[in-house]
Amino acid sequence: MTLREGANHILEEHQFQGSPSFQTSALLSRCCSGYTETPRGGGGDSFYLDKLVAAGANRSFAGDCCHCMRDMNNLDEGVEFLPAMNSKKMEKRGPRRQVVVTVLIIVFLLVSLTTGLLFWHFKYRNTPVQKVFNGHLRVLNWEFLDAYENSSSPEFSMLAKKVKSTVEEIYKNHADIGPYHKETVITAFSEGSVIAYYWSEFLVPKYREESLDRAMADKQSLVQRWNPRLRNPMLKVESVIAFPVDPSIAHSARDNSCMFSLHAKEGEVTSFTTPGFPNSPYPNNALCYWALRADASSSISLTFKTLELEPCRDDSDYIKVYDSLSPVEPHALVRLCGNYAPSYNLTFLSSQNVMLVTLVTNKEGRFPGFKAEFFQLPKMKACGETLKGESGTFTTPYYPAHYPPDMDCVWNIEVPSIKNVKVRFNMFFVLEPGIPVSSCTKDYVQINGTRYCGERSQFVVASTTNKIELRFHSDQSYTDTGFSAEFLSYDSSDPCPGKFTCNTGRCIDRSMRCDGWLDCVDGSDERSCTCTEQQFKCQNGWCKPRFWVCDNVNDCGDNSDELQCSCSADSFKCNNGKCVPSTQKCDGKDDCEDGSDEGSCSTGQTTVPCKEYTYKCRSGHCISKQNPECDGEQDCEDHSDEDNCNCGLRSYVRKSRIVGGQNSDVGEWPWQVSLHVKGQGHICGASLVSANWLVSAAHCFLPLQGIRYSDPSLWTAYLGLTDQGDRSGPNVQTRKIKSIISHPFFNDYTYDYDIAVLELQSPVTFTAVVQPICLPDATHNFPVGKDLWVTGWGATAEGGTGASILQKAEIRLINQTVCNQLLTDQLTPRMMCVGILTGGVDACQGDSGGPLVSVEPSSRMFLAGVVSWGDGCAQRNKPGVYSRLTSLRDWIQEHTGL
Template sequence: MADKQSLVQRWNPRLRNPMLKVESVVAFPADPSIAYSARNQSCMFALHAKEGEVTSFTTPGFPNSPYPNNALCYWALRADAGSVISLTFKTLELEQCMDDGDYIKVYNSLSPVEPHTLVRLCGNYAPSYNLTFISSQNVMLVTLVTNKEGRFPGFKAEFFQLPKMKVCGGTLRGESGTFTTPYYPAHYPPAMDCVWNIEVPPKKNVKVRFNMFFVLEPGTPVSSCTKDYVQINGTKYCGERSQFVVASTTNRIEVQFHSDHSHTDSGFSAEYLSYDSSDPCPGKFTCNTGRCIDRSMRCDGWLDCVDGSDERSCTCTDQQFKCQNGWCKPKFWVCDNVNDCGDNSDELQCSCAADSFKCSSGKCIPEAQKCDGKDDCGDGSDEGSCSNVPAAIPCKDYTYKCRNGRCIGKQNPECDGERDCEDNSDEDNCNCGTRSYTRKSRIVGGQDSEVGEWPWQVSLHVKGQGHICGASLVSESWLVSAAHCFLQLQGIRYSDANLWTAYLGLTDQGNRNDPNVQTRKIKRIISHPYFNDYTYDYDIAVLELQSPVTFSSVVQPICLPDATHSFPVGKDLWVTGWGATAEGGSEASVLQKAEIRLINQTVCNQLLTDQLTPRMMCVGVLTGGVDACQGDSGGPLVSVEPSSRMFLAGVVSWGEGCAQRNKPGVYSRLTSLRDWIKEQTGL
C-alpha cells in the first residue's frame, strides 16, 4: 500500500492550496493472474458509449486472423453519468478452458480487481448462449489474457448504454402475473437488492413458480447461498434449479433478490399464481413441492415431481415391478443393467454369485473365465470390457475386426481414444461425432436446440414444399437418411435427386440465408434395394452431394458405428428434427431435440404386435409425450459414448401416431445396415 504522505506530495509536489486531502485509502487485491503475468504484447483500448448507438469491438485481427499469443489486452468501456453498460459477446471462441489457458475476464470497474469480477470466459459457446452482462455503474473493463500457444478466432462484442434502474422490485397485485431479475435474460447486475411484495385476492393463497432459475456463483455452496440468492419465507435459494414452486399459506408473499459485488448469472423468470388451498392443482396431481403435473404421470415409474412425490404410495399394476423402496417401475426395465429403482432392487435378482461374472445375456460364468481370451458367454461380453485385451481372439459376428484382419474382444473400441488394434485402425477416420462448443443449453423443460449443437443434422427440402425429411452428414460428400422419404407420392417422383436441396448448419428454418448455413444439391440417391414400403424393413438411403461441404463450427460429420457396436437396452439416446411438435400439428421452426430410451426388442415386439425386424430398433418413452414425429423422418438417433464422441445409432423410420403411451418410435438400426452403407459409400 502506498504511503499516504508521499501520495499527497506526488499529486501536489509544491503543497499549494487547494490541497488534496485523503481521508482514507481502500486497497483491493489486484487479480493475481493478471498482476503476475509477464506478457510480450499488450493492447489497450478506451471506448465510450454514444447515446442511442451500439458500439462494436473485437480481438485484434478478428475474424481474419487469430488473436495474439502471450498477450494482455484491455478494453475500458465508459457510458454517460447516470447510465449503465450492456455488454454482449456476439461470437466467442477461445482456447479450451484450462488453468493456464487463454481467458476473458469482465470487471464491474475500470481496475482488474478480483472482488469486481463479473465473469471469466474461456472455450467456446453456442451463438445462442446468453452472454450479455450489465454493469452496476457507468464503467466496465474487459480483459483478454493469452498464453504462448494456440490459434483461435477470439471474440466480437458490442455494448451500449442504458438508463440506470431506479427501482428494483415493487408491489404486484392480481390473480397472477410475472416478474424477473433486472434486465433478464441478460445477466443481472452486481450489487442489487430487490423486493417484490405479492398480493393475490383475499381467501386465495399465493404461490411463486420459477420457470428459469440460474443464480449460481463459482465456489459458493448452494446449501448456504452466501453470495447471490433469492429469499422467500426465510429460506434462501441459489444455484441452477429446474422448475420449482414456493407457496404461502396466505394471500401474500415476499420475494427478495440479492446479488453481491462479484460474479453474476442469468437470474430467474417467475410467475405468481393464486390458488384454492383445498385444491391447489385443479384436475391435476400436486407434487409436495407445489408443482402441478398431469394425473397420468402419477405412479408411471418416472420421477415427474422433482422430489419423487408422484411415485410414492403407489399400487403397482401387472405391467410393473415393485421396487424394495416401494416405487413401481415398468417390468421391462428389470435386469437391463440400469439402476432404475434407485436402490438397485430391479437388478438384484439378476445378479450372479459373488465369484461369478454376469454376461450381457444374463448367463453366469465363473469369474476366472472373464478376460481369458475365450468367448465363454457366447456373446463376447466376458471379453468385451477387459482392460488388458488379448492381442487377438477368434473372430465372431460381435468382435471388432482390425484392418490387419485380427479381432479384439473389447466392446466398441472404435474412436474411444485408446489404441486397441496393433495397427491402430480402430482410431482411424475419427474426425467425427464432436461439436465445436462445450457449453450446455440452459433451456429448462424446452426442447429447442442450440446453434451448432447437432452439427451433422441436415434438412432436406423439395422446391415449393420446404422441409420434407431429415438426414445425417457422415462425411464431406455423403448423407444417411430413410428410404421412405424417396417413395413416389401423389404423382411426384421423390427418388429424383434434382428435386432435393440439403441445408447444413441450419437450426432455425427461418434463417436459411444465414452465412453459416451451407446449401448443396443432391447428386444421387441410393435407397436400400430390399426396402419394403409396407413393413418399412431396410428403411435406409444414402445421398451423395454434388459438391463436398466445408466443415465448420456448425457443420461436422457424425461417427458411423462398426457393425459390432453395442448400444445396450436402457441407454439414453437423442433424436433431433424439425418435425411436428404434436400429432397432427405443424412442424417446428427451430430444430427440436428429445432424450429417449432404447427399449428391449422383445418387449417392443409385444407392444407393436410383432412388426419389428432385426433391422429395426425401438426407442422412446413408454409413458408417451416424447417421440419423433412427421417431418423428422430420416433424421439422426444419436448415442453419446463414454468418450463423449457421438455415434449414429439409428435413423427415424416409423411409429403408430406420435408420442402415444406404450407406442415407442421405430428406427432403422445402423449396425444391421452398416455393411451396406460401406458398400455404397466406401465409409
C-alpha cells in the same frame, strides 16, 4: 626436559628403530616414573635394569631408560620432579589442551550457527517479496473532465500526479505499509466525483508479508491523515480500497499495445474485437484491456456476439469482465473460456457507468477470439414492484441477460383475499462459483425466510396466505441469468384442480400418479402407492411396470427389480440377461449370443479370433476391446482403429441452459441436414457422414401422391442450418443431390431395412457448424439404458406443424425384449427402440431420416440410429423406433466406401 618429555623422546626413538619387545608407552612411563624411586635395598642401575628386563623391555632399551634416570637426577636444583603418585600434577598439561579444543569447537559451532541464521534471515526470512495491489479511491473535491478518459492527455497526467502523491502520503503514514512501497501507477479515472484507479507495488520481507496484507485489507489503514499546516489540502479522498493481484497482470498494464478505451454514444451500439479478428488469431502471451465507459447517469450493456477461445483448463486463455476499471476479483462479473454458440446469451450489465474487459493469453494456441458490442442505457432506479391479481409473471432485471451486480429487489405479491398465492420458477439460474447451494451467501432469492440459489429445475414455493414477499439480492461479483417466474392464486383446499399436487406445490396429471415414474421432483407422486397386477413392487415400496423387471436397468433405484435376475456366483450375466458359466467368459466363443461375454475381455493390442462381435483391424487381426474406434487410444497394431476419425466433434460444446424447451444452439449438431423438396420445404432429416455422403431413411423417398421422391433432382440439402427461416444465412451451405440409394431390402410395410445414402453433387466445406458424424463399427455396442440424442425440425406435437428452430431431445435406449412387448412384436434386428416411456419426449413427423447420436466417453459422437417410425408421437409406453446403424453398417460401407 621433564620426565614425561624425556620418556616420550625415548619412546619415539625406539619406535623409529622398531624395538620389537616394547609395545606400549605404559612401560616407558613406568621406566621414567615408577622406577625412578631409589630402591630401599640399594642396587643402583643394575636394579632398574633388572626390573625393566623383567617387565618386558629388551636390555638395550632398559639401559637407555636407566641412563635417562641418571640424567634426570643430575638436573639443576629448582627443578621439581613430579611424584609418580601425584596424579593431579601429572595431568596438569593434559586438561589444558582439552579445554582449548573444547573452546575452539564451541566457537566454531557458534560461528556456524550465526552464519546459518544470518543466511536464513537474508535468504529466506528477509527475502523481498513482490506484492501488487489493485485499487481505487474517490476524490471528493474534484470535478470530472472528459479529458481524464484519455491517459495521454495533459489533464490526465496532472491529476494522476496529484493522486499518486496523495496515495504515497497515505502509505507513508502507516508503519506496515510505507517502508515497503516501491511504486504506484494511476491507470484510469471515471466520474463520481472523480474515481481514480491505480495499482501499487511493494517489496516486503517475507516475514512482514502478512502484516502488509492485513494493513492493505483494513480500510482504516488507508485513511488520509490531515496535515494541520495545510488549511486546504490539494485533494480530499475517501473510499481507498485495494485488493492483492497477480503481479504479472499489473506489469503487463505498462504495455499500451493492447489497451483500448471506448465510450458509448447515445443511441448507438459500439463494437470491438480481439486484435486481428476474424482474419487472424489473437496474440499469445498477451494481456489486453478494453475500458468501456458510458455517460454518468447510464450503465453499460455488453454482449459477446462471437466467442472462441482456447478450451477451458486451469492455465488456459480467458476473458474476465469487471464492474470496475480496475481488474480486482471482488468486482469480477464473469470468467469466460472455451467457445460458445452464437445463440448463447452472453450479455452482462454494469452497476455503474464503467466496465473493464480483460483478455489473458498463454504461449500456446491459435484461436479467433471474440467480437463484442456495448451500448449505454439509463441506470435502473427501482428494482421490484407490487404485483396484484389472480396471476402474473416477473423476472430478474434484464432477463435473460445476466442481472447486474449490487442489486436488491423486492416483489410484494398479493392475490384475492379468498385465495392463497404460490410462485412457480420456470427457469432459475442464480449460481456463483464456489458458493454451495446450501449456504446462498452471495446471490440468492429469499422467500418466507428461506434462501434459494444455484441452478434449479422448475419448482414452486407456496404461501398459506394471499400475500408473499420475494427478495432478490446480488453482490458486487459474479452474476448469472437470474430467473423467470409466475405467481398464481389457488384454493387452499384444492391447490391443483383436477390434478395431483406434489409436495413441492407442482401440479401434474392424475394419470402420472403411481405410474412408476418420478414426475414430482421430490418423488411424492410415487409414494404411498398400491401396486396393480401389471406392476412390480420394489423393496423400497415403489411400483414399477412389470415388464421392466429383468431388463438390465435399475428402475427401482435399489436394483430390486434386477436382483431376482442375477446369475449365480459362478456365472456371468450377459447384456441380454442370459446367464452363462464364468468359465465360458473370454473363451473366444459367443456363448451369450450378443457377444457381451467376449466383448470386454481385455484392452490394448490383444489379438483374438475374429467373431461377429470382435473389432477387425485393417490388417485382418481382431481385438477384444469393445468400441475401440476413434477413442483416442491405438489398439490395433496398424493403428487402423484411429484412422478416419475427423468426425463426431463439434466446435460449440457449451451446455444449453434451456429448461423445459428443446431449441438447439447454432452449431450444436453440425452433422444435421435438412432435406427440402422444391415447393414443399423441409420433408426429412439426414446426417452428414463425409464431405460427399449423407445417411437418411429409405421411407423418405417412397413415391407419394404421384410424386417420385426417389428422383435426386427434387431434393436440396441444407447444412449448417438451425433456423428454417434463415436458410440464406452465412453459415448455411446448400447442395443438390447427385444420387439416392435406398436399401434393396427396405419393406415399406414393416419399415425393416429403413436406410438410404445420398451422394452430394459437390463436397461440402467443413466449418464450425458443418462437421461429419462418426459411423460406428458393426461391432460397436450401445448398451441398454444409454442416453442418446435425437434432433430434427419435426412436429412438436402429434398432428402439429414443424418446428422452425432445430429441436433436440435426450432419450434412453430401451431393452429390445421390453420394447417388443410394448409394440407387439413389430421389431426386427435392424431396429432399435429408444424413448421415454412416460411419454412427452420423442421424434415425430418431419424428423424422419434424422440422426440418433451417442456421446462416447471420449466426447466423440457416433451415429447410433436413424429416425424411422413410431406409434404416434411421445405417447406413454410407445417409444420411437430407429434403424440400427450397426446392423446396416456393412451395407453403408459397400455403397459409400466409408
